[in-house]
Every structure is written in structure tokens, then in C-alpha cells.
Amino acid sequence: MSNVAIRIEDLAKRYRIGTRAGSYKTFREALTGLVQTPWKRLRSIRDARRGEGEDTLWALDGVDLEIPTGEPVAIIGPNGAGKTTLLKILSRITKPTRGRVELHGRVGSLLEVGTGFHPELTGRENIFLNGAILGMRKTEIERKFDQIVAFAEIDRFLDTAVKHYSSGMYVRLAFAVAAHLEPEILLVDEVLAVGDAEFQKKCMGKMDEVGRQGRTVLFVSHNMTAVKALCTKAVLLRDGKVTAQGDTIDVVKQYMSQTSFGGAAERTWRVDNAPGNKIARLLAVRIRDATGEVRADIDSQQPFSIEIDFENLADSALLGTTVVLYNEEGECVLSTLSNNDPVWHGRMRPCGTYRSRCEMPANLFPDGLLFISVFVWGDNYKWGFQESEVATVQIHETAGSARGDFLKQMAGVVRPNCPWSSAPIGRIAQQPEPTRR
């Protein structure tokens, strides 16, 4: 048995972009196309096939990696760096355009929990169906059935159709099935973004256990806390290339410091690709300084605000938002919910677009970057969705900040201006008046 679990050589994957019109036709398009410019059209399709068109994108571009057996490794990087593409190739969903991968052992992938669940089927039925889809044998599912049910904590609802499940139950069941797959190599993509905190902890525990059993975990996540908790090694991907690898702490730090230096003050989504669900969708997140200007570099002595625009798609929904701030180390600095606003919270709203604003007090954050994640949730926290790293704030400390005249490395995730006072409490030696050096 070799001690390499995954060996990747010069792996590359090209996607066609913007040629969807050429690859995905409707009848009307085809008709007008035939009438108008048949040859031009055919040629553009042929070019796209050969990858000669301009509209191609290298999602992965020459990745070389060796993942040792039994080690949990994190894949981190900004959106569009190729993390998911890498996992898709490793799990054989898609073929690489170039390169070679060696997989030593059975691969199980958790690309999205609950894939293949059918809402009309019961929990029991879905365990078998989902298990089979993930590549488990029937006997294997039968053997692990009780464990799965116990892990998901759904025994009372085993014979209820999953469409009646709460979202928490649904996710628990889905993760439970996947977690009992027991492959030698487990690929995990951002599954911890779902479920409540309790369950996330449980998932992390399960993944940790998988790692300790000497199996290899490859973990893609935006959650740096989870990455640091679970993985000893990390790989940083950027624009389809490996730009750093090594101990997780170092790689995470490097990633955080490289990411959008100077901040990203605003992120907006088009309606057709806005994150969300049937009830709500996120439209924009913005950072405004004390004067109301949209900007990402903020003086630590000034307050700033985070603005969240969202749309209520279901009449009389109870919506709320949460802001979570992470620092460069990936530590969570704070989280705050719109339930702080009694005027907004707990009241049903008609359909429409809304803006929530969260004020961040002055003199709270140390210098450095703050990464903002946003949740939109509803119906008494029953459901919610998250968008990670939607905006970045660069905090500057200027003269007069809590740092004072101390210019060396200063510890702590917050840096409020704590009032200090010092006075004599006993006898004072007869000395000249202390003077300021």
C-alpha cells in the first residue's frame, strides 16, 4: 500500500462559456438560426467544440498535487478558483481536458447533501435510494441502517415522506447517509454551510473521525474555522493553479492576506443568479463609511455600516438577516442578527425588496481585513442560506486609535478603546516627579 492517496499530474479542465447558445438550442433558435446565418452558426458551434473559440475558460490549469493517505487536506481559494471543478474530476463527474489522476482507494463524495432525495418517498426509502446513488450496496445499507437513523435522529419520522421534514431533519438525514459511506477517500464540498450549529459540530466530529481512521479527507470550504479545525494541511487554489500548500495555518493566512486587498465594498447579484430560495433572495451587500459613501477602507475610529438588500418573494414571510465577520486568521470576530431591531423583527412583510442596515461601532476592530458573510433566514430561524465572503473591509488604524503608540504586533480579535486609569495605591518613594520621556 502506497502512502499516497491521490496523485494529480498537470490536471487541466477547460469549460466553454458564453457559447451556451450554441450548445443548447431551442427549436425557435434553431429555426431563426437556420434562416439567418446557418454557416456562421455551424462554424461557431464547431469552433466551440474544438475549444478554438474565445469563449473558453480554464477552470483548472496545470494542477500538480500529492495528497498523502490518512491526512485531512483542505482546498481553499476564492470563488471560481477551480475547487469544485477539482472535486468533480476526482469524483469522476466530469473528465479533465488534460492531465492524469491516480486514486488509491474507493472515493466517496459529498458534493451536495441530499442529492437524489425524492420528496415523495419516506425517510426509510430515501436512505436506500440515496445510499445506492452514492455507490453503496444494498447489504451495506442494511447493515448500517440503524447507525444512519441514529445519527440523523429521525427515528420517529422514518416512515414519513421527506417533503414533510423540516430542513434541519432533511439535511441531517442526507449527511448521515453520506457520512456512512466509508470510502478510503472522502471528498467534501461545503456541506457544513447547512444545518444548525449543533449539527455542524456533529458533522465535523464525523469527518474528524473519518480522518483518524486513516482515511483521507479532501475538504473544500469557505469556512476557515472549520478548515483549521479539521485539516492539518491545506492547498490554496487561485485561477486554476496551486499557489500555496503546506500547513493549514500558513496557507489560510496567506489566502486571507492575498484576498481582495483593500477590500471589496460592494457585491451585487443579478436576479437570475442571486443566491436564495423560494422565499427570499439576496440582492446586494454593501459597506458604507460614516459619511454614507460606499467604500471598503475604514478608519478604525469611525463607525461603518453593512447594508443588505434582499427580496421577499413570498407574501407575509418573516425574514431576517445575519452578519458574520471573520478576520484574516479565519477566526469569527462577531455575528449579529437583525433581531436586534424590534421594529423589523418578528413582523410579516409583503413581497418586495428590503434593505437592512447594521451599524458597526467605532473603535472595535483592529487593523486588518474583515471578511463579511451574510445569512438570510426566515420563519423563526427555521431556514436560512448563507453567502460567504461577500464583502471585505480593510480597517486602518490611525493616530489616536486604541493602539496608541504601540506599533508592534498586538493580539486580539477586537480592539475597543478600553478606558484605563492608573493611580498610586500606597506609599510613594520620595522621587522626583515622574516625567514623560
Next chain:
Amino acid sequence: MGRNQIRDVQKASASNPQVRVLGPGRDWFTVGLRELVEYHELLYFLVWRDIKVRYKQSVLGAAWAILQPFMMMVVFTIFFNRMAGVGSGDVPYPLFSYAGLLPWTFFAQGLSQSSNSLVGSANLVRKVYFPRVVVPMSSILSGAVDFALAFTVLLAMMGYYGVWPTATIVFLPLFALLAFVASLGVGLWLAALNVEYRDVRYVVPFIVQLWLFVTPVIYPSAPVVAKLENAGLPGWLYGLNPMAGVVEGFRWCLFGGSAPGSILVASTVSALFLMVSGALYFWRVEDTFADVV
């Protein structure tokens, strides 16, 4: 790339089953077949799911499987037999047309279900790996239950008309298999094409409709064969429609008479051709499904 890489993949996989090598090349066709065997349980579960879901969601449940061919039979009998005077030889027309509708419905349902199956399972295809061919296959096989249900009605009808099955009924499963092969062949083509060209969705109902009229469901095949032969063409040409052989074969199994010799041979060859070519085309493009669908 290409040949060498494929060989490399085969070699490494063969020398150590624990090691799997992935590359840009396609796996051999036979590798795909072996995997299909490996994933036969998934096929079973997908069929099982389709059946469960279909009957859970509908009020009439299993009755639909019977109702559809039965109503068709009633309409055919009234309009084609009674009014237009289409004959059916020694066999009562309702039995005659129902015996044709049985394999036809299985074929047509399978064809339309499977052609939309990959697009319908896009979420699955994008998120999980498994041999893609189990998707269209399962959607055809799930029609087998409907077929079995509708078959019981046929037996009841035969009892009503006092027609006893001949010994040739033992060959019936073979013709059901042939209908499956034909359905899978066309289904594989259409399912794969549908991923890239959504036109297929609009074309399928049209294909099914036309195909019904060129298949001897409503009318017997004898006059068609006679016309062909009068025109100096060989009668087996009609068998190039694989369903012609299947439907005639069904009737032969149930009611006896002369065996559909040359038509059956032509239908078998054409069904196999459809399946092999469909499977090859499917195999050629399946690697791109996850990217395109």
C-alpha cells in the same frame, strides 16, 4: 492523449484494482458495460423509485396503467373497426388492437420517458458519478410494471371472448425483450441528444405519434406486406420498423396463426442496430453530460 492514455488507464486499473487512474480519454466501451453490472443495484433502486413515486402521487394509481391502453382500444374499436371497417381476421378487433397496444404502450412510454430522463435527472448527473446509462434504462424498465398490469386485463379480455392462448405464448417474453431493446435503442439516442439539443423534447411526442401509425397496432400487417410485394419490394421491409415485428410477434404468441418470419428477422436486426448505435453514441458523448446538462 488518446490511445496511449486509454491504454495506460486500462493497465493501471487492471494491475491494481485499488488504484483508479483518471484522464481525459474515454474508457473502453467494455469498461462501461462492466460498470453497468457493478451498478445494477442502482438501476434496481431507480426503477423502484419511479414506480413508487408514480403510484404514490396519483389518485387512481395503478389504474392508469390499465386505463390508457384500454381507452385507446375502445376508441380504435369504435372508429377504426366499426366505422372505418378495419378488419382483424379471426381475432375479435378489441382483442386484436389491445394485444398490439400492450407492447406499443410499453415501447412508447419507455421512449418518451427515457428521452427526457437525463435532463430530468440533471441534478443527479451534475453531482454524483454513476454510469449514466442507468438513467434512461431505469425509466424504460419502470414501465414493465404497467405492462404487467395491463397484461392481466388482456388475459381477462381473452377469457371474455373465449380465446385461449396458444402454446406459442411461451415466446412472449422474448418479444417483450425485443420491445425493450428497441425502446432502449431509440431512448439512448434521444436522451443523449436531448442533453445538447433541447429540441428533442418537442420532437418526441411527434415521433411517437407517427410511429404508432406505421406500426400494425390499429390494422393488421398483412395488407401492408401484400402491397409491398405487389410493388415488387420484399415484404420484410416493413419489419425495419422494429415495432412491426414486436406487435405481430405478440399476436402470434397469443392467438397463433402463421409466424411473422421475415418481418421478425428484420425487426430483430433493426432493434439491435438501434440499440448498439444508440449505446455507442451515448458512450461517445456521456462524458460531457455533467458539463452541458
